[in-house]
Amino acid sequence: MSKLKLSDRQLYALIEAVKLGEVIKPSQSAKRKAFSRYKIEGWENSKLTGIFYSIQRRLGLIDEVIEELVGVSPLILDPWLRATLRVAVEVAVFRDPNERTIQHLKGLAKFLSGKTHPYVGYYYYELLPRIINYVPKLDSEEKRLKWEYLFPEWFIAKMRGLLGEEAEELLKALNETLPVSLRVNRLKASVKDVENYLRRKNLRFKRSERVETVIRVLDSFNPGRLMEKGFALPQEEASAVASLILSPKPGETVVDLAAAPGGKTAHMAELMKNEGKIYAFDVDSERIKRMKQILRW
The missing domain is CATH 3.40.50.150 (Vaccinia Virus protein VP39)
Structure with a gap:
């Protein structure tokens, strides 16, 4: 499978869509507004839409990674920094970006400095290597299943208590994309x-x-x-x-x-x-x- 390729402009569009998604509902309206600003159309739209909704779907898990790396809840961070970190974690941790995309992730420090404050850009640049090299600590079966199927640990523990080994089959079924x-x-x-x-x-x-x-x-x-x-x-x-x-x-x-x-x-x-x-x-x-x-x- 080919590695993920994203340009600067595509990353900017994703970040603005994620940021707008916090205040504009439904989230697809935020996506359309941001994508229109950066002229994301055609095949680009399909590709980035998939990434945008993937971020929304595993937002809780992404924020857990950010909190582990930053030491505080992402909710108290600068909104531009929060959105940029969410996109960076999605791309670097949950996907397989090519080297050019990694360089574009590093270039987001300048984008952030222009959107908010240079110190915010510096902070992101210093944090990014830890995001790129992040490996989750899956020291329990609940954590492993959480990372694979994106359900909270309490739900997974409850299902395992009710279904035993069949719980994973349920989680897998709940993650299936249905035909049209x-x-x-x-x-x-x-x-x-x-x-x-x-x-x-x-x-x-x-x-x-x-x-x-x-x-x-x-x-x-x-x-x-x-x-x-x-x-x-x-x-x-x-x-x-x-x-x-x-x-x-x-x-x-x-x-x-x-x-x-x-x-x-x-x-x-x-x-x-x-x-x-x-x-x-x-x-x-x-x-x-x-x-x-x-x-x-």
């Missing part, structure tokens, strides 16, 4: 129509045993064509179940809070046969734009 699931819009297509489309694309799939209109696609694919026609939307079983439990009827009025990007809103509209009213709200204007597009389909 599609929910068929029966106002415009049948489940068989969508399944036939997937067969023509030579894609493997499996129909949900819990929600009859959900199909789990086992191969990578772009659902854009199905979405544009309004035949199906990406939606997990658990999300689709919520609308089925509510079971809105034609002519009723529904209020959907935190509605964007619109999967449940669209599902409820289908169940209501587009007869009635749905008031859909969200705090994220960009996600609302996406929801409007989805609902038009």
